[in-house]
Amino acid sequence: xxxxxxxxxxxxxxxxxxxxxxxxxxxxxxxxxxxxxxxxxxxxxxxxxxxxxxxxxxxxxxxxxxxxxxxxxxxxxxxxxxxxxxxxxxxxxxxxxxxxxxxxxxxxxxxxxxxxxxxxxxxxxxxxxxxxxxxxxxxxxxxxxxxxxxxxxxxxxxxxxxxxxxxxxxxxxxxxxxxxxxxxxxxxxxxxxxxxxxxxxxxxxxxxxxxxxxxxxxxxxxxxxxxxxxxxxxxxxxxxxxxxxxxxxxxxxxxxxxxxxxxxxxxxxxxxxxxxxxxxxxxxxxxxxxxxx
Amino acid sequence: xxxxxxxxxxxxxxxxxxxxxxxxxxxxxxxxxxxxxxxxxxxxxxxxxxxxxxxxxxxxxxxxxxxxxxxxxxxxxxxxxxxxxxxxxxxxxxxxxxxxxxxxxxxxxxxxxxxxxxxxxxxxxxxxxxxxxxxxxxxxxxxxxxxxxxxxxxxxxxxxxxxxxxxxxxxxxxxxxxxxxxxxxxxxxxxxxxxxxxxxxxxxxxxxxxxxxxxxxxxxxxxxxxxxxxxxxxxxxxxxxxxxxxxxxxxxxxxxxxxxxxxxxxxxxxxxxxxxxxxxxxxxxxxxxxxxxxxxxxxxxxxxxxxxxxxxxxxxxx
Numbered sequence: 001x002x003x004x005x006x007x008x009x010x011x012x013x014x015x016x017x018x019x020x021x022x023x024x025x026x027x028x029x030x031x032x033x034x035x036x037x038x039x040x041x042x043x044x045x046x047x048x049x050x051x052x053x054x055x056x057x058x059x060x061x062x063x064x065x066x067x068x069x070x071x072x073x074x075x076x077x078x079x080x081x082x083x084x085x086x087x088x089x090x091x092x093x094x095x096x097x098x099x100x101x102x103x104x105x106x107x108x109x110x111x112x113x114x115x116x117x118x119x120x121x122x123x124x125x126x127x128x129x130x131x132x133x134x135x136x137x138x139x140x141x142x143x144x145x146x147x148x149x150x151x152x153x154x155x156x157x158x159x160x161x162x163x164x165x166x167x168x169x170x171x172x173x174x175x176x177x178x179x180x181x182x183x184x185x186x187x188x189x190x191x192x193x194x195x196x197x198x199x200x201x202x203x204x205x206x207x208x209x210x211x212x213x214x215x216x217x218x219x220x221x222x223x224x225x226x227x228x229x230x231x232x233x234x235x236x237x238x239x240x241x242x243x244x245x246x247x248x249x250x251x252x253x254x255x256x257x258x259x260x261x262x263x264x265x266x267x268x269x270x271x272x273x274x275x276x277x278x279x280x281x282x283x284x285x286x287x288x289x290x291x292x293x
Numbered sequence: 294x295x296x297x298x299x300x301x302x303x304x305x306x307x308x309x310x311x312x313x314x315x316x317x318x319x320x321x322x323x324x325x326x327x328x329x330x331x332x333x334x335x336x337x338x339x340x341x342x343x344x345x346x347x348x349x350x351x352x353x354x355x356x357x358x359x360x361x362x363x364x365x366x367x368x369x370x371x372x373x374x375x376x377x378x379x380x381x382x383x384x385x386x387x388x389x390x391x392x393x394x395x396x397x398x399x400x401x402x403x404x405x406x407x408x409x410x411x412x413x414x415x416x417x418x419x420x421x422x423x424x425x426x427x428x429x430x431x432x433x434x435x436x437x438x439x440x441x442x443x444x445x446x447x448x449x450x451x452x453x454x455x456x457x458x459x460x461x462x463x464x465x466x467x468x469x470x471x472x473x474x475x476x477x478x479x480x481x482x483x484x485x486x487x488x489x490x491x492x493x494x495x496x497x498x499x500x501x502x503x504x505x506x507x508x509x510x511x512x513x514x515x516x517x518x519x520x521x522x523x524x525x526x527x528x529x530x531x532x533x534x535x536x537x538x539x540x541x542x543x544x545x546x547x548x549x550x551x552x553x554x555x556x557x558x559x560x561x562x563x564x565x566x567x568x569x570x571x572x573x574x575x576x577x578x579x580x581x582x583x584x585x586x587x588x589x590x591x592x593x594x595x596x597x598x599x600x601x602x603x604x605x606x607x608x609x610x611x
Contacts, residue, residue: 027515031408032417038405039424042483044451045436046427048443060449111333119319120326126334133341135597137544139566140590141344143351143573143583147358148344164340167333187320197325226432228547233574244432248551251438258442265438269431276430280423287426287488288495 046269053077053262060258076259077267080250083260085239086267089246093225096158096242100165101221105213107167112175113205117187127176134169138229146233160234161242165224171216174289178212179205215286225272243268345590348583356580363580370584380585382560383568384592386474390564391542391596394478398538402486406493407519422494426487433484437551440480445552452476470561473553477562480548485541489534496530497523536600543593546570565589 048067052060053076055069080086115127145164154160182205190200206213231245241249247268251261276283352370356363374380405425412418428436444451445466453463466473500523508518524531549567556563556571569589573582 028411028413031412035405035408035412035421039421042425042428045439045443045483046431048451049439052443107333110329114326114329117319118326119321120323126330129334130337133337135593136341136345137540137566137589137593139544139546139569140586140593141341141348142569143579143586144344144347145340146573147347147579148339150358167336167340169337184319191320197322222430226434228432228434228550232550244434244547247432247438248434261438261442265435268435272430273427276427277423280419280426284419284422284426284491287491 046273049262049265049269053259053266055259057257057259076257076263079257079260080263080267083254083257084246084250084264086243086246086264088239089241089243090267092158092240093242093244096161097221097225099158099162100224101217103162103166104168104171104220105217108171108175108216109179109206109209109213110201111167111172112177112179113201115172115176116179116182117184117205130169130172134173142229142233149234155234156236156240158240161224161227161230164230168220171220174216174219175209175212178209182208211285211289214282215289218283218286222272348586351580352583352587354580356583357577358579359577366580370581373581374584374588379556379560379563380568380588383556383563383565383585384588386560386562387543387564387566387589387592390474390478390481390545391539394481394542395535395538397478397482398486398489399535401482402489402493402534403524405486405490406497407523409490410494410497411515418494422487422491425490428484429487433547434551436484437480437548440483441551444480445476467553468558470558473557474562477548477552480552481542481545484548485538489538492530492534493527496527496534499530500526536597539596539600540593543589543596565592 051067051069054072054074056071056073056075059066059070115123115130149155149160149164152163154163186204186208187200190204195203226244227242228244228248231242232248235241235245238246238249247261247264250264254260353365353367354363355366355369409418409421412421442450447453447463447465447467450466452466453461457463466476504522504526505518508522513521544566545564546566549562549564550570553562554567554571556567565585566589569582569586572585573579
């Protein structure tokens with residue numbers, strides 16, 4: 001009896017305010033409060049980093065309980081720039097990321113186009129092989145890759161990071177899924193009109209998969225900008241390093257200079273975070289698409 | 294980017310590797326196809342297939358690139374592997390870390406995605422998702438560095454400050470055994486939940502609302518609707534997230550390198566990736582390191598198989 005009454009109650013509630021609000025409305029404030037607290041907790045390390053970078057080392061040592069700097073200073077930044085080639089690291093990271101991202105966008109859409117729209121012998125087998133290469137964890141091939149890069153005389157150059165990244169199986173897969181959604185008739189029509197494969201690729205395929213290109217670009221750029229393992233293996237000289245590796249080396253060389261370390265960390269993370277906040281809609285969309293496609 | 298289970302990519306989330314979506318017929322132009330695919334697959338052969346074979350080969354040698362002679366030792370590296378306590382510890386730690394972190398990650402992200410999805414306004418949803426995603430944007434070495442000093446630091450770390458409120462003396466967490474492992478898991482969760490929150494929110498919003506409404510009319514409460522309606526209907530997203538997260542966590546490396554480069558106290562936080570790195574680039578014992586890497590490959594493969602068996606959600610709501 002009780003149950004029936006309750007369900008009737010729910011029903012009328014549902015009719016009044018829509019199902020979404022029916023079960024949760026009374027919890028909204030709790031949820032918002034919880035999420036706000038949780039978000040503050042999530043942000044704490046980043047805020048700590050930012051604030052510490054504006055403290056002097058003396059203050060970090062003596063004034064441990066204060067969260068905000070007593071005296072704001074850019075000492076840490078000056079010392080970071082003085083002691084480490086941060087500008088150079090930034091240029092290296094930028095160069096590697098842009099080269100790899102551009103190359104991956106090109107190769108993955110082109111190869112994806114072939115797997116999506118062309119018929120040839122062994123297509124299925126080759127695609128399976130492609131997907132199978134994704135199953136190899138990078139640490140498994142770490143030693144051979146290191147030895148190979150040395151033999152190719154690419155060791156300790158930017159090309160050691162760029163060349164092995166030119167083709168990405170996952171990006172090819174993603175591009176293929178999107179290109180497959182383009183109606184075949186569109187490609188056929190272009191073909192009948194006399195367009196060659198590259199023209200179809202450039203004028204029919206690419207304009208139709210702009211969101212996928214964005215997604216692949218974001219994914220690849222983030223991966224290479226943040227990569228630590230490959231630079232660690234392939235680079236030796238301080239001035240040739242990328243930002244994430246540089247930060248670790250910087251820290252291991254002067255671990256007492258916390259203010260400078262946090263200044264360097266802030267400089268490394270801030271550009272990416274600002275770009276993310278500016279384009280967060282596209283970022284999130286791109287991330288989601290890589291997941292659901 | 295690598296993934297340990299290709300079945301998840303075949304559009305159905307699992308099943309046999311039949312890839313039925315490849316059956317479709319298309320245009321023909323063998324010259325163009327060959328022109329693009331031959332160099333591409335040559336590239337993959339050189340940078341993916343060959344290294345696997347090469348690595349396997351090295352594992353039968355006593356290999357050090359600095360030595361002039363690297364004698365063939367047969368299975369000696371593997372015999373050593375079986376008797377190596379640190380190796381087995383690393384296997385155990387890797388599995389424990391992955392299972393604990395992935396489970397924690399999925400429970401937390403599902404919960405967060407669910408409560409975010411019921412927020413009343415769009416800007417609130419966007420705001421919280423954005424905040425949770427920020428740690429994913431930053432490089433893991435960078436955020437590990439911040440945690441190393443700001444959270445776990447002996448002097449002035451947040452953890453010791455909180456412990457101090459309860460009257461505990463400051464502790465050097467990096468010298469502890471299991472607490473350090475737990476802290477690394479907490480760090481990993483912090484650094485990585487944003488991504489899965491985004492994926493799960495999309496998954497939840499992708500479930501047709503009719504099912505949820507019908508259950509609401511039948512009198513199911515929010516929790517029951519979530520557990521019995523939305524969660525099963527999100528099967529594909531769930532399988533994808535679980536497999537990708539697991540694959541991702543098996544290759545976690547940066548935070549172990551920053552927090553416990555030598556494996557921590559009594560190797561309690563030594564994982565396979567770090568062990569391979571340490572053996573090959575700290576001690577330059579590359580033959581043995583290749584044997585460890587081969588073991589890592591086998592382990593990843595076993596996990597992929599087990600997951601494949603477990604994640605059978607071939608049905609959808611279409």
